[in-house]
Amino acid sequence: GKILKKSNDFKEGKGNSKKVFDSTESDKNKDPHSHGFIPPQIKFTSFEKCDPCPSIAKCVPAIQCPAHLHMSTKPQMCDLPGNGKVHGLCCTTKQNHTANNFKKHAKLRSNDVLDHVVQDAKMEFKMLKNRERAHETFEEEGNGITEPDFFHQMVFGNHRPDEAVKINSLTNAGVEQMMASKIFKDKQQLTVEEAQLNMFDTNLVDSPMSRTCLPHPKCSSIPLHYRTIDGTCNHGPGRETWGAANTPMERLLPPAYEDGIWAPRNTAIDGSKLPSARTISRTLFPDFDRPHPFLNLMIMQFGQFLSHDFTQSSSITLPGGKRVKCCSKDGTSMLPPNELHFACMPIHIDPNDEFYEQFHQRCMNFVRLAISPDHNCQLGYSKTLSKVTHYIDGSAIYGSGMETSRDLRSFRDGKLKMFIDFNRELLPLNPKSDNCMVHGSACFLAGDVRVNQHIMLVALHLLFAREHNRIAEDLHQLNPHWSDDTIFEETRKIVVAEIQHITYNEWLPLVIGKETARTFSLLSSFEGYSNDYDEEINPSMTNEFTGAAFRFGHSTVQGRLFVEFQHRLDEIILISDTFHNPGRFRFQHFYDEIIRTLVHEPMQSVDNSVTYGLSRYLFRGGNPYGLDLISLNIQRGRDEALRSYNDYLAVSGRKPIDDFHEFGSVNAERLESVYKSPHDIDLYVGGLLESSEDDAIVGPTFRDIIADQFSRLRRGDRYFYEHNPTINPGHFLPGQLEQIKRITLARIICDNSDGIALTTQSRNAFIQSNLIGNEPVPCESSAIPKIDLSLWKD
Ligand code: HEM
Numbered sequence: 069g070k071i072l073k074k075s076n077d078f079k080e081g082k083g084n085s086k087k088v089f090d091s092t093e094s095d096k097n098k099d100p101h102s103h104g105f106i107p108p109q110i111k112f113t114s115f116e117k118c119d120p121c122p123s124i125a126k127c128v129p130a131i132q133c134p135a136h137l138h139m140s141t142k143p144q145m146c147d148l149p150g151n152g153k154v155h156g157l158c159c160t161t162k163q164n165h166t167a168n169n170f171k172k173h174a175k176l177r178s179n180d181v182l183d184h185v186v187q188d189a190k191m192e193f194k195m196l197k198n199r200e201r202a203h204e205t206f207e208e209e210g211n212g213i214t215e216p217d218f219f220h221q222m223v224f225g226n227h228r229p230d231e232a233v234k235i236n237s238l239t240n241a242g243v244e245q246m247m248a249s250k251i252f253k254d255k256q257q258l259t260v261e262e263a264q265l266n267m268f269d270t271n272l273v274d275s276p277m278s279r280t281c282l283p284h285p286k287c288s289s290i291p292l293h294y295r296t297i298d299g300t301c302n303h304g305p306g307r308e309t310w311g312a313a314n315t316p317m318e319r320l321l322p323p324a325y326e327d328g329i330w331a332p333r334n335t336a337i338d339g340s341k342l343p344s345a346r347t348i349s350r351t352l353f354p355d356f357d358r359p360h361p362f363l364n365l366m367i368m369q370f371g372q373f374l375s376h377d378f379t380q381s382s383s384i385t386l387p388g389g390k391r392v393k394c395c396s397k398d399g400t401s402m403l404p405p406n407e408l409h410f411a412c413m414p415i416h417i418d419p420n421d422e423f424y425e426q427f428h429q430r431c432m433n434f435v436r437l438a439i440s441p442d443h444n445c446q447l448g449y450s451k452t453l454s455k456v457t458h459y460i461d462g463s464a465i466y467g468s469g470m471e472t473s474r475d476l477r478s479f480r481d482g483k484l485k486m487f488i489d490f491n492r493e494l495l496p497l498n499p500k501s502d503n504c505m506v507h508g509s510a511c512f513l514a515g516d517v518r519v520n521q522h523i524m525l526v527a528l529h530l531l532f533a534r535e536h537n538r539i540a541e542d543l544h545q546l547n548p549h550w551s552d553d554t555i556f557e558e559t560r561k562i563v564v565a566e567i568q569h570i571t572y573n574e575w576l577p578l579v580i581g582k583e584t585a586r587t588f589s590l591l592s593s594f595e596g597y598s599n600d601y602d603e604e605i606n607p608s609m610t611n612e613f614t615g616a617a618f619r620f621g622h623s624t625v626q627g628r629l630f631v632e633f634q635h636r637l638d639e640i641i642l643i644s645d646t647f648h649n650p651g652r653f654r655f656q657h658f659y660d661e662i663i664r665t666l667v668h669e670p671m672q673s674v675d676n677s678v679t680y681g682l683s684r685y686l687f688r689g690g691n692p693y694g695l696d697l698i699s700l701n702i703q704r705g706r707d708e709a710l711r712s713y714n715d716y717l718a719v720s721g722r723k724p725i726d727d728f729h730e731f732g733s734v735n736a737e738r739l740e741s742v743y744k745s746p747h748d749i750d751l752y753v754g755g756l757l758e759s760s761e762d763d764a765i766v767g768p769t770f771r772d773i774i775a776d777q778f779s780r781l782r783r784g785d786r787y788f789y790e791h792n793p794t795i796n797p798g799h800f801l802p803g804q805l806e807q808i809k810r811i812t813l814a815r816i817i818c819d820n821s822d823g824i825a826l827t828t829q830s831r832n833a834f835i836q837s838n839l840i841g842n843e844p845v846p847c848e849s850s851a852i853p854k855i856d857l858s859l860w861k862d
């Protein structure tokens with residue numbers, strides 16, 4: 069095989085001088101919104117085999133090979149660890165896939181230009197804010213029945229008014245920078261794809277717009293012993309904000325923004341408009357009961373709990389924090405263009421929609437995500453942000469901000485606040501009256517604002533909050549001299565390690581399959597420390613992951629819960645009745661019973677079926693109909709400018725499709741009835757419809773996007789529980805780490821039950837409890853190993 073010496077050599081790859089994108093010169097002067105804009109396609113390259121990789125390059129799964137190398141040159145194939153079925157690519161696999169890797173050639177011509185850009189952007193921003201005032205006059209809810217859209221916006225909500233103010237000013241800064249980038253692009257006559265490839269070489273740090281830059285935290289020169297609450301200072305100088313709360317997401321591939329800056333993906337390959345997200349949803353995602361043969365609903369619920377640990381997008385709101393509305397009041401039409409807020413992207417509902425027709429609904433509200441200033445305050449395409457820490461760090465339990473975290477702590481013996489009801493711990497009651505449907509009934513407070521979203525989610529929050537207090541109590545007994553702070557931080561460290569261990573050791577291999585977990589080096593080692601930290605890996609969420617791949621979970625949701633009660637009649641609970649309505653937790657037996665149900669009941673398979681509880685009745689509350697989560701997901705992908713499904717096949721090293729029949733004849737027919745070309749398929753749709761391979765539950769495209777993200781989340785986290793003492797300033801002692809690695813979800817369930825309806829538990833809490841080999845054993849049984857906390861005695 070050929071030897072490549074430097075990363076630069078990739079660019080020189082023989083016979084590969086062709087351009088990355090299929091860009092036509094005429095794109096340059098075209099208005100991207102005008103009919104006829106053709107989104108650039110990513111070219112697929114085939115690879116030659118070469119073993120071993122040249123020294124500078126590493127053999128990595130294709131998706132981890134930075135996009136620019138991938139697309140413009142021919143990296144060579146190599147063998148990955150595992151069963152030899154999957155080939156990797158020899159790549160220099162550092163930090164970002166896109167940004168900063170492309171040669172910058174949009175050099176600033178003169179400083180005058182930047183001054184003009186900044187001035188114009190300021191003016192435009194002012195005008196935008198003025199126009200926004202007109203929307204303030206819309207009245208808010210009146211009749212006492214909360215609209216589904218109200219709870220939808222709560223998904224992007226804040227804990228505290230001060231957080232709302234902060235995020236609002238950050239969003240404004242993002243919007244102002246977006247305007248500057250647009251103006252800059254026009255003045256410098258950059259093409260759409262130059263913008264998409266982030267070829268801008270200009271930042272605002274020294275400009276009068278520097279106040280819009282992302283604030284840089286001051287980190288001490290010696291790394292802190294415990295991770296910060298907001299995730300700052302995990303990485304070294306220049307990278308202090310990586311993975312922190314309120315910082316931008318990254319991408320696997322350049323965005324499909326149609327103007328290169330922020331205009332959503334709207335246009336099909338032939339220049340016509342893409343089909344409506346609702347049309348796609350109702351055509352392709354009916355509701356069938358297809359229970360998984362052995363996985364249970366805990367797979368689903370732990371997955372959502374995790375997703376709330378590492379991502380919460382933010383939505384654009386009116387200046388006072390109120391909702392933006394894009395449909396007429398009665399939902400029968402969209403607002404006319406001159407009345408639409410700039411963040412509006414309402415979803416069109418067909419007149420013959422078999423569900424919404426009876427309610428005369430023709431429009432579903434949809435507001436675009438907030439955008440953030442860049443880490444380095446660089447002009448370029450817009451980036452969405454996560455309000456929670458990107459790391460797996462228990463932020464759904466402890467909050468992602470100092471003030472929220474204080475609101476949650478009791479400041480006694482390191483414990484979290486709890487609400488004592490019937491002599492047992494429930495989550496503290498939420499002082500905010502609008503967080504739940506039924507005011508005055510139970511409504512809870514946790515580290516994540518979405519806690520009350522539905523009843524199964526509450527159970528997981530409670531489980532881990534109880535685990536915190538249980539460990540805190542033990543540490544207090546062992547070390548009576550420890551302060552509240554020390555107990556809190558030591559307990560938090562253990563709980564986070566438990567979550568990370570369960571994630572990588574139990575949960576993830578069941579989702580992406582053991583083989584892929586091995587290929588991406590994601591399995592926990594049986595013993596000892598790990599050495600795979602890489603300071604250049606940005607752990608931040610990718611848009612492909614949060615906007616599409618990790619939403620696979622929506623297909624696993626069971627809309628009807630069969631809850632077996634011991635002292636009452638069994639009940640079927642409809643998930644649509646529990647949105648923001650967790651009152652059942654006040655029944656003494658309910659917590660134990662819902663956990664038992666999660667472990668007993670099958671999850672739904674990942675496929676073209678989604679419960680109507682999500683695709684018709686989402687957040688219905690007291691209304692006859694709700695929202696459609698699948699429509700929201702598809703529309704969200706376009707809002708975030710995810711590229712079409714085919715481009716992601718290319719980046720994970722597979723051949724793009726040009727025939728709908730790749731998805732089987734039933735799906736092909738349905739796809740063909742909505743999409744004009746296989747090149748138009750939205751990532752969420754294509755990814756969900758793929759059949760899985762080997763032992764994964766998701767198809768290969770989602771599988772690889774998920775595996776890549778979980779790889780970043782361990783290799784790019786200094787405080788990852790397994791990392792060795794030279795890397796992790798808060799590392800565990802060898803004996804302690806050994807104890808952590810004994811932990812399973814089953815043990816945590818056992819240790820925190822009320823002992824009423826739950827006294828036995830299956831060893832694998834992610835596999836249905838009625839299956840042979842996974843029969844429940846008594847909680848005291850040594851078959852479910854315990855953690856020995858005496859190793860934490862000072
Ligand atoms: C009953 C269960 C669930 C409900 C009601 C629910 C609801 C929602 C809603 C309303 C959104 C925002 C949609 C938008 O406007 O873009 C969302 C986003 C999301 N969901 Fe779910 N979901 C559920 C379960 C799950 C599960 C099981 C997973 C993963 C295993 C998951 C992963 C995600 C992710 C990653 C996002 C994006 C979050 C962000 O970046 O803001 N969800 N979900």
Ligand SMILES: [Ca+2]
Nearest residue numbers: 377457459463
């Ligand atoms: Ca987090």
